Amino acid sequence: MDSTSKKLLLLALVLALAAGLGVYYFFAGLERKALVEHTEEVVVATVNIPARTTVRGPMVTVVRVPRGSRHLSATDSLGNVIGRVTTAPIIAGEQVLLARLHGSGQDSGLAFEIAAGYRALSVHINERIAVAYLVRPGDSVDVTVSYEPATPQGEHQSVIMLQNILVVAIGSETRHGAPAPADAKTITLAVTPEQAERLVWAEDHGSIRLLLRPVTDNRHITTNGANSRTVAGPR
Incomplete structure (x- = not known):
């Protein structure tokens, strides 16, 4: 076989291979297209x-x-x-x-709304305690407690005990911004375990009030509390 014949044979082989590859890729493309379409x-x-x-x-x-x-x-x-x-x-x-999955709009339960390290604690409320029921889930409140210390004077004290506490529910209402139900008897707050201990003690041994905070104010303030002497004394 002369060199010309060899070249022609090699060219034929290359063309056959190219044609085969072309057919393969053509049908592979059709298969991929069908896969995507169906x-x-x-x-x-x-x-x-x-x-x-x-x-x-x-x-x-x-x-x-x-x-x-x-x-x-x-x-x-x-x-x-x-x-x-x-x-x-x-x-x-x-x-x-x-x-x-939580967060898709369905009611997943209050446990999914509480941040790690916090607990949900419910306390009894009435119109006087809960700022005329104007507090709503998602608001932040301060908690004051009035109690009679175990001292010889037995003097009543009122202090701001907790500050910037998140309200997670009022009654059974948990939707942020939703009005408090007219028959709500409890408010549920997100507190740390240590805050929970203090709040339970305060509710059992004193009387508590809630102070509604502005949405733009998250400062913690320091006060001296109040008693009969500071309330009635000169300013």
Whole structure:
């Protein structure tokens, strides 16, 4: 075989290979196009995720499912689920539903509204204690206590005991900014464990009042308290 024939044979082989690759990529493109046209992405769990668990990256992934099989409450974005807290268990392989994640608008319970390190504590209220029921969930209040110290003088004292305390509920109403129910008998405050101890003692052994704070004022102030001498004495 002369050199010309070899060149022609090599050219034919190259053209055949190119044609084969072209056909392969053509059909592969059709397959990808069909996959995109007939499927859609959805976030699914890669492991069993218990309720009240913060969703981390390795717990979820995005897969393609037949178009129309994605649940209406599911999502195709990992950003919509990572960092959220589950309100119900999610099984491995199951689509992650936004309705099962806290913060999607459903009532998930008060426990999801309380910051770490705090506790929800309810105290009894009436119109006088709760600023004529003008306090609303989401407001901040100061708590004053009036009590009779165990001293020889037995002098009544009134002091601001807690400041800038978040109101998380009034009665059963937890929606921020919602008016207090007319029949509300309790107010629920977010307090630290140490504040909870003091507040329980104050309610059991004295009388408390709430002071509604302006939304723009989060300062802590220092006062000397008040008693019969400071109230009636000269200014």
